[in-house]
Amino acid sequence: MRYDxxxxxxxxxDVWAEERTWEVANPGEPGAEPGKPKSYVLEMLxxxxxxxxxxxxxxxxVGDAIxxxxxxxxxxxxxxxxxxxxxxxxxxxxxxxxxxxxxxTERSIAAFQEQFRRWGVSIDWSREVSSHRxxxxxxxxxxxxxxxxxxxxYRTEAAVQWCPKDATVLANEQVIEGRCERCGTLVExxxxxxxxxxxxxxxxxxxxxxxxxxxxxxxxxxMQRNWIGRSEGxxxxxxxxxxxxxxxxxxxRPDTLFGATFFVLAPEHPDIERLIEGTPNADEVRxxxxxxxxxxxxxxxxxxREKTGVRIERSVTNPVNGEQIPVFVADYVLMEYGTGAIxxxxxxxxxxxxxxxxxxxxxxxxxxxxxxxxxxxxxVEQDSEDVLVSSGEFDGRTPAEAKDEIIEWLGRDDRGEPAxxxxxxxxxxxxxxxxxxxxxxxxxxxxxxxxxxxxxxxxELPDIEDYQPKGQSPLEAATDWVETDCPACGAGARRETDxxxxxxxxxxxxxxxxxxxxxELPFDREIADHWMAVDQYIGGVEHAILHLMYARFFMxxxxxxxxxxxxxxxxxxxxQGMITRDGAKMSKSKGNTVSPREYVERxxxxxxxxxxxxxxxxxxxGDWLDAGVEGVHRFLSRLWxxxxxxxxxxxxxxxxxxxxEGASRELLAKAHWAIDKATRDFERGFxxxxxxxxxxxxxxxxxxxxxxxxxxxxGGAALRFATSTAASLIFPFAPHLGSEIWExxxxxxxxxxxxxxADPGLLSAETFTLVVQVNxxxxxxxxxxxxxxxxxxxxxxxxxERVGEHLDGKDVIKEIVVPGKLVNIVAR
RNA sequence: GCGGCUGUGGCGGAACUGGUAGACGCGCAAGGUUGAGGGCCUUGUGGGCUGUAUAAGCCCGUGGAGGUUCGACUCCUCUCAGCCGCACCA
Numbered sequence: 001m002r003y004d005x006x007x008x009x010x011x012x013x014d015v016w017a018e019e020r021t022w023e024v025a026n027p028g029e030p031g032a033e034p035g036k037p038k039s040y041v042l043e044m045l046x047x048x049x050x051x052x053x054x055x056x057x058x059x060x061x062v063g064d065a066i067x068x069x070x071x072x073x074x075x076x077x078x079x080x081x082x083x084x085x086x087x088x089x090x091x092x093x094x095x096x097x098x099x100x101x102x103x104x105t106e107r108s109i110a111a112f113q114e115q116f117r118r119w120g121v122s123i124d125w126s127r128e129v130s131s132h133r134x135x136x137x138x139x140x141x142x143x144x145x146x147x148x149x150x151x152x153x154y155r156t157e158a159a160v161q162w163c164p165k166d167a168t169v170l171a172n173e174q175v176i177e178g179r180c181e182r183c184g185t186l187v188e189x190x191x192x193x194x195x196x197x198x199x200x201x202x203x204x205x206x207x208x209x210x211x212x213x214x215x216x217x218x219x220x221x222x223m224q225r226n227w228i229g230r231s232e233g234x235x236x237x238x239x240x241x242x243x244x245x246x247x248x249x250x251x252x253r254p255d256t257l258f259g260a261t262f263f264v265l266a267p268e269h270p271d272i273e274r275l276i277e278g279t280p281n282a283d284e285v286r287x288x289x290x291x292x293x294x295x296x297x298x299x300x301x302x303x304x305r306e307k308t309g310v311r312i313e314r315s316v317t318n319p320v321n322g323e324q325i326p327v328f329v330a331d332y333v334l335m336e337y338g339t340g341a342i343x344x345x346x347x348x349x350x351x352x353x354x355x356x357x358x359x360x361x362x363x364x365x366x367x368x369x370x371x372x373x374x375x376x377x378x379x380v381e382q383d384s385e386d387v388l389v390s391s392g393e394f395d396g397r398t399p400a401e402a403k404d405e406i407i408e409w410l411g412r413d414d415r416g417e418p419a420x421x422x423x424x425x426x427x428x429x430x431x432x433x434x435x436x437x438x439x440x441x442x443x444x445x446x447x448x449x450x451x452x453x454x455x456x457x458x459x460e461l462p463d464i465e466d467y468q469p470k471g472q473s474p475l476e477a478a479t480d481w482v483e484t485d486c487p488a489c490g491a492g493a494r495r496e497t498d499x500x501x502x503x504x505x506x507x508x509x510x511x512x513x514x515x516x517x518x519x520e521l522p523f524d525r526e527i528a529d530h531w532m533a534v535d536q537y538i539g540g541v542e543h544a545i546l547h548l549m550y551a552r553f554f555m556x557x558x559x560x561x562x563x564x565x566x567x568x569x570x571x572x573x574x575x576q577g578m579i580t581r582d583g584a585k586m587s588k589s590k591g592n593t594v595s596p597r598e599y600v601e602r603x604x605x606x607x608x609x610x611x612x613x614x615x616x617x618x619x620x621x622g623d624w625l626d627a628g629v630e631g632v633h634r635f636l637s638r639l640w641x642x643x644x645x646x647x648x649x650x651x652x653x654x655x656x657x658x659x660x661e662g663a664s665r666e667l668l669a670k671a672h673w674a675i676d677k678a679t680r681d682f683e684r685g686f687x688x689x690x691x692x693x694x695x696x697x698x699x700x701x702x703x704x705x706x707x708x709x710x711x712x713x714x715g716g717a718a719l720r721f722a723t724s725t726a727a728s729l730i731f732p733f734a735p736h737l738g739s740e741i742w743e744x745x746x747x748x749x750x751x752x753x754x755x756x757x758a759d760p761g762l763l764s765a766e767t768f769t770l771v772v773q774v775n776x777x778x779x780x781x782x783x784x785x786x787x788x789x790x791x792x793x794x795x796x797x798x799x800x801e802r803v804g805e806h807l808d809g810k811d812v813i814k815e816i817v818v819p820g821k822l823v824n825i826v827a828r
Numbered sequence: 829g830c831g832g833c834u835g836u837g838g839c840g841g842a843a844c845u846g847g848u849a850g851a852c853g854c855g856c857a858a859g860g861u862u863g864a865g866g867g868c869c870u871u872g873u874g875g876g877c878u879g880u881a882u883a884a885g886c887c888c889g890u891g892g893a894g895g896u897u898c899g900a901c902u903c904c905u906c907u908c909a910g911c912c913g914c915a916c917c918a
Contacts, residue, residue: 002867219832219913226831226914233918251918264918302916337917344918350829351916423917544913614853616841620834621911628840631853634868641868680844690842693852700852703869771848776899778848802885816898822847826898 001644003637005604009736013117021751022122024078026515027530039075040531041067042510042570044539044547045082048108048130049089052115054579054586054612054624055540057596060121061609061733062576062618062686063538067122068732069682072755078531080513081116081123083109085132087502088166088182091435094467101435101467105132115597119605120735127513131437131505136512138458139522140505141440143554145451146561148441152198153429155449159268159335160428162190167469168432169194174546189293195430195439195498199553203228203422206552209568215685216573217619220544227545229423234407236416238263238316238343240327243274247316250338250421253348254410255402257320258391259366260343261356264309264328267292268335272312275327279313285329292331300331307332307355318343319415320406321392330355338421346378353378366391367399427550429501434467434474436499444486444493453487459495473497506547507554510534510569528564537570544575574686577621579612594624606734607633613688613733632692636737639699639726643741645706646716646723654716663705664718669762671718671725674698676758678729688733695729698722720745728756771822772797774806790817797823 025031043063090101233252309330346356410416462481486493681687731738742750810827
């Protein structure tokens with residue numbers, strides 16, 4: 001007899017599909033269980049492309065284990081699934097093949113559905129959504145309009161990052177080292193009208209509300225903090241008297257204002273032309289600016305690059321001391337950060353120092369150690385003991401004191417004020433692409449931008465012939481669709497042809513799952529408030545910044561609009577590590593991919609899932625080894641055979657598991673130990689590898705004791721209990737086999753059973769192994785009675801022959817006794 | 829440069845609040861079952877040394893160096909290596 005997972009898995013999958021086992025009802029609906037606490041277990045929704053890979057298998061195996069564990073611990077678990085179906089890969093495929101992205105996407109979705117069912121993931125399929133379907137994106141558009149009404153969506157001309165290959169605008173987050181995240185092409189700047197979400201309005205709340213989270217990986221929080229990049233400091237006004245032009249700069253070091261010896265503008269700064277007009281080297285400046293604009297962001301972003309710049313024949317006034325300081329344009333100053341202009345303090349800033357050295361400019365030290373000892377310039381690191389020098393009335397103040405005092409002093413006559421600056425930019429959400437959610441506005445020559453009325457939603461994506469990007473959205477070609485009437489005045493108007501960034505779609509999908517068939521609203525507020533927030537979110541770290549921050553922003557914006565209560569969408573976040581093959585990231589080009597389908601067919605879904613959870617802590621990555629899957633498959637086979645043999649050999653009428661001695665007692669104790677161990681490790685978080693190891697130990701012991709290999713044989717009741725317990729504990733990882741063996745031994749459905757509880761009476765043994773140390777080194781292990789007190793344990797320890805040898809001729813200085821554990825005798 | 833994480837056998841990894849380092853699995857080895865192979869079952873498996881019919885014993889060992897402690901993979905200081913994120917952010 002041989003364990004053949006195929007028929008077993010198919011059978012249980014049919015049961016779950018026919019009986020709709022994993023569906024849960026909303027409050028007030030038939031089947032709702034208001035007595036139960038809710039738990040929203042959610043894995044990041046997949047982007048359907050081809051068929052699922054091992055990363056998906058890992059994500060859903062981990063999430064499913066959590067979902068099962070919570071269900072059996074009395075929670076009403078909502079565990080839905082959907083597809084993030086808009087996006088570039090499908091569109092690129094369409095460009096190449098001419099196939100409609102909808103067709104390839106639907107095909108892929110079918111493959112994902114088939115695999116998820118085949119994996120036995122406990123999904124509530126009645127809540128399935130896909131972002132590309134009109135009944136979903138209708139609500140994406142609806143939500144966009146609500147944000148628009150709240151003033152959180154706006155359109156403006158902006159210097160954007162343009163990918164020439166994909167012919168589209170990219171968000172900051174999609175530009176990696178100056179290259180398109182997707183295709184690696186160097187990004188170019190362009191000025192275009194673009195749609196933005198005002199995420200910057202929420203910068204402080206996005207920071208503060210980290211406090212509302214229970215458990216997020218530290219590194220994700222840190223990444224978001226850095227991305228938001230809040231810095232406190234001051235704005236100070238440097239005036240160009242010639243032109244009566246004020247330049248505000250942001251600085252985190254107002255204490256060094258007296259050391260500002262020159263002033264630098266970013267090449268993109270809008271006032272450069274005014275400044276240089278009529279100056280002798282205007283053309284030289286223009287040439288520099290043109291060069292800088294042409295240089296790629298990668299080149300400009302390189303901190304090691306030689307500092308270049310050009311002098312503008314103007315000066316500005318340092319507000320703290322009235323000094324006229326020279327003005328430069330240099331590309332090390334970025335237009336995107338602060339005001340695009342800086343005060344340069346070469347003595348206390350490495351970049352300014354380098355620039356000053358290249359251009360022979362004054363370097364004036366204004367902060368020095370308290371003992372006035374010489375320091376090497378630039379002196380950047382601050383010490384709280386430092387004092388200001390050459391700073392007029394502020395000499396002798398510490399930098400911290402000086403910061404506040406100088407800001408206040410400047411503030412008195414409007415030369416400066418405290419300021420907070422962020423690295424975070426507004427979210428550029430428009431894309432000049434076809435396969436996305438249309439932005440529901442029209443452009444009317446009379447009324448300007450007009451929102452499409454709610455009752456006309458969805459603005460459906462029209463079919464087009466040619467997907468090739470041409471620098472504008474391919475939707476421009478759908479003339480019948482583009483030309484429309486203004487909803488406000490009825491005059492001829494044109495539809496917006498940009499589509500939304502797919503991150504908009506995925507910023508609220510977890511709300512649609514809650515009320516997926518609502519035709520009046522994206523979701524009912526009461527239902528959303530019932531299920532939200534997500535109690536456990538699971539996904540890859542690659543979404544640490546983008547998706548997770550956008551969804552947090554959406555939540556806050558919707559909450560401000562009164563659409564729901566929750567501030568933070570994901571209370572607990574778990575980020576899984578990546579599975580590699582031969583130590584390398586899997587990729588089709590390397591040919592080292594692992595096809596879940598192949599392994600599921602060969603070893604069964606249970607083996608593949610259990611292996612993934614057994615590889616190691618799931619937050620870490622791991623290298624996929626065929627031998628590892630085989631090992632887990634061997635273990636599941638052993639469990640299956642154990643079940644078969646026990647079912648045949650024993651009888652339900654065998655005496656109950658309460659009694660027993662010898663081998664029976666030992667096996668029962670092991671089973672209860674495994675229950676206890678598995679439960680504690682589950683509750684600790686994601687310690688799946690040790691949960692599975694505990695079940696393996698139980699199965700090993702059952703094998704050892706069933707035939708009385710080392711003494712007497714375990715009785716039928718003990719064997720039955722051990723076997724069904726193993727099935728019950730392995731169920732969250734291997735749901736099919738767990739169900740099969742449970743049914744075989746106990747009858748009924750294991751998932752309807754509460755999670756087992758360990759019997760404390762069987763957990764505590766009558767004896768324990770006393771470890772005896774002499775001077776901290778283990779010298780003996782003695783069986784001792786569980787309740788033995790300190791003197792008794794000491795006596796036992798001293799009576800040991802080896803211990804005696806090690807104590808021989810020595811004076812005992814100290815004796816440490818940890819009851820139930822060990823004795824340590826210190827002797828000299 | 830800044831921030832975060834990780835270093836334990838041949839490999840993946842265990843070790844809860846300091847108390848038997850190496851659970852469990854892979855690999856490897858031996859024995860059993862089998863016509864053979866596979867499969868399955870059992871046993872062994874950190875390194876070194878002593879010892880032996882079988883035993884057993886001693887020393888070393890969690891990246892490295894110190895420290896705290898009766899006792900350290902675990903706590904502290906310094907240090908090395910690797911991975912990830914951000915990076916001219918004023």
